[in-house]
Amino acid sequence: MAEALTPERILEATEDVLRRYGPGKATVVDVARALGVSHGSVYRHFRTKAALRAAVTQRWLDRTSEQLKSVVSGTGPAGQQLDRWLTTLFEAKRHKAGDDPELFATYTVLASEASGVVERHIEDSVGQLAQIIEAGRDEGEFAADAIGSAYEAARAVFHATARFHDPVYAAEWSRPGVEDDFLSVRSLVLRGLRR
């Protein structure tokens, strides 16, 4: 007998179908077909197509968060940690976008449909930044007075570096000179945080 139908297996199949057909063509019927079940069975585990897609999106975003978490829990001066965090984020995105542009475009479309999931992911990222900034302030590396709360400062850093992680700019990431632009912004932001 075939393996039991679990949310996990459905998500796996959905990713495959999305990879194969793209976000515009992938249907719930396709996912059911790939699993050898009726589409009614898929609806038993995910109430709507949108919910299924949101779950796939979340999974994808969580993978990035995971990578970055290790930077936050690493050691070293906060400034260096912040550099590493921003660089890791930029490089991860850049490689995903560059290595498989179609798949990246697919996930970008998914993300634009699931605004709630993305917002939570952004909150998470800003939270990680705030942790680093808070540590840097406690150690006297970052200015305690001028930059408001660590959370505010984290939002500012996130916004100021949007060009290097927001998918709307993905096309720019393969242009010559982006690397330099990134370093310029990164160092400008870092100078802004320091005492």
Added chain:
Amino acid sequence: MAEALTPERILEATEDVLRRYGPGKATVVDVARALGVSHGSVYRHFRTKAALRAAVTQRWLDRTSEQLKSVVSGTGPAGQQLDRWLTTLFEAKRHKAGDDPELFATYTVLASEASGVVERHIEDSVGQLAQIIEAGRDEGEFAADAIGSAYEAARAVFHATARFHDPVYAAEWSRPGVEDDFLSVRSLVLRGLRR
């Protein structure tokens, strides 16, 4: 007899047609009809529909540049000038987007079609920023060593504040709290430039 057919009059009519029909529906035939001439006559002044649209786009962008130029030629410390320049840009965009969202969306579509025109406009904006930064450095207000050339620094400032002038973020500009986000980024960037 009717007024002579000039590029100026054609651009005026094109703006009207775009306002009325939007970027998706506005045709060269519509423009010709609005002017009471044949569409062949329009093609005498603009080689293609794309060229006509690019000219309209340029006109629109130039109006923003004009507003900002007065800030650069103003007086006061560079830091204050930079604050004013960034704030003027943000407020101008925010009002255009908020007061007539459809028209703003129309121009945003036009801009996305005419990448060359937009690039030149961005170069112009960065140039204005560089002027302010250069002045601030000469007066000893901004750090001369840490921030590379004035042009590099200007690019960094422009990129770091993208969220508050790039039309892709227009939807965010009406959200409560953007004002605070803007001020946070602005002050972060300014701190980054100062000695």
Added chain:
DNA sequence: GCGATGACAGATATTGAAATCTGTCATCCA
């Protein structure tokens, strides 16, 4: 009993024929 099924209604997407548009150019006429 419990999960799977597939028929079904309403919504959405596809398709191909017809209409419109873009860009050219021979012709017109002031």
Added chain:
DNA sequence: TGGATGACAGATTTCAATATCTGTCATCGC
């Protein structure tokens, strides 16, 4: 003679008929 015209070919868009999909649910079979 220099600018305006409108017929035209090929490209693009529109529109309506058709097909497919989403989400529900009564029914089935293990």
